[in-house]
Amino acid sequence: MKILFPVTLVTAALALTACGGGGGGNDAPASNSGTVNVAITDNPSCGFNHVWVTVQQIRVNGSATAGDNDAGWQTLTLATPQRIDLLSLTNGVLQQLGQFPLSAGQYQQIRLVLVANGNTVVPTTATGADGTEVALSTPSATQSGYKVIGNFTVQPNTLTDLVLDFDACRSIVQKGNGAYSLKPVVTATPVVVSGRIKGYVSPTEVGAMVYAEQNGHVIKGTVVNTDGSFTLAPLVQSSANGNYDVVVVDKGYADAIIRAVPVTANADTTVSTAAAPISTPASGVQIASGSATSASDGILVRALQTVNGGTYEIASMVTNGSFSFTLPAGTPTYVGTYSSTLPIALTSNGIAAGQYQIEADETVTGAVQTTPINITSSSITNLNFKF
CATH class of the missing domain: 2.60.40.10 (Immunoglobulins)
Known part of the structure; x- marks a missing residue:
């Protein structure tokens, strides 16, 4: 997931308007109302040059058990549906979806509603060049919407920044008949409890994948920029979620792992610099x-x-x-343990x-x-x- 910092990397803003859904919305008293600012971002995708989705609504409910037609749903509708290439939203880049007044309180359900058409993928060809867009089947996308993992709280007279992290790599099902369907993995993270991990890899490994993992599961991933830099964000602060392992993977090089990297809310944790980047030996x-x-x-x-x-x-x-x-x-994997004193030594683990x-x-x-x-x-x- 990518975190919405108040003064960074927002690419476009869209107006949101209220529609239906019961409870709160524009009718909420000013003294018991706050504002939610919503942005979307992505993990890098596997095997695609483009992943296009068209967002039209976000639905929220204070009840974790509310059904599709139960009371309490509030709907945030984009004035114009926004077609977004998820693969352009990496390394801290956000697509701003808009701001909307909501009744103060905790919201236990979030759903992302897409339009029926306008959702496609462009598979990576053998040469790496762009190919033809292929329709992406989106069952349930235009009705109740896709469930988003997470919840958030709106305080009275306060702006709450919320980022929807769309993991395209794990959301697209490649079927045996050559078709593709969308089974979204989307997570919501409030900025107030989030931070970032930043670093550099060797210039020879530009394009490598970098993951923030916990217990062997990827929480956030990105692809290394052309200058060797990477940003993993948003990541829930360590006091609430535990530390992270940073894993660097690149074809033709040994893997690198930096263990137990802490994350502090609204702050950066740096694991390497341009002068001393993460670097591992070549590998078959x-x-x-x-x-x-x-x-x-x-x-x-x-x-x-x-x-x-x-x-x-x-x-x-x-x-x-x-x-x-x-x-x-x-070549074996190279491993080190986080230290605020850089560079962090990486050594062959002997396996x-x-x-x-x-x-x-x-x-x-x-x-x-x-x-x-x-x-x-x-x-x-x-x-x-x-x-």
């Missing part, structure tokens, strides 16, 4: 590929490494068909290279299947999971 790569299928709408397939007793995600995708990962195979667990998570039932692999000397192309 191999392919881990196969298929993952189920009767549901998607399976999250992850490539995991176990390093010094911790588990770290190196790659992932959502599919109901084939999957393929290009993974470092020739054998090319050792991974491929995990398939059925996103509806929660069933999990895992297979250990060793790709030190060759690719493995017959990994198959079926639920």
Whole structure:
């Protein structure tokens, strides 16, 4: 998720107007009303040059159990539906959706409503060039809306900044018939409890992926800028959510892990500088590929490494068909522990290279299947999971 700082990286503003939904809205007394400022951002996507979604409404409710047609829903409607390329919203870049008056209180449900058409993807071709837009199936998008993970509180006579983090990589299901459907993973984070992790990687690794992880699960990811810099934001402050592990992954280089990185609200935590960037040795790569299928709408397939007793995600995708990962195979992972004194030393952890667990998570039932692999000397192309 990306955090909305009051004076940074907002690319466009859109007006919001009230419509229906019961309770509060423009009719709320001024003494018991606040304002919510909503922006949207994205994790980088896997295998796409563009991911277009068209947002028309945001719905909120104070009850965690309210049904689609129950009372208490307040609807924020964009004056004009906004078509957004999610892949342009990385490294702290936000798309401003607008401000809207809401009754003071805690909101337990948030839903994102898209238009019926105007949602597409452009898959990355073998040459990396843009291709033709492919329709993105969006069931339920235009009715009740997609559920957003998280909640927020509006204080009287106060502006609350809220960022909707749309994880395109884990929201797009690649089906066996070549079609794509949207099963969104969207998280809401209030800025007041959020901070950022910033750093640099070696200029030779521009375009690398950087993840903030907890317990082997990616919380936030981004792609390295052309100057080697990266920003992971928004991240909930460590006092509420625990520290983070920063994982750098690039084809042709050993992985790098900086453990136990703290995050402070409304502040930056720096893990490396342009003068002393994160850098790891070159590594050969191999392919881990196969298929993952189920009767549901998607399976999250992850490539995991176990390093010094911790588990770290190196790659992932959502599919109901084939999957393929290009993974470092020739050099062990390099690991260090966060220190405010830079640079942070990264050393080889001593584990054998090319050792991974491929995990398939059925996103509806929660069933999990895992297979250990060793790709030190060759690719493995017959990994198959079926639920």
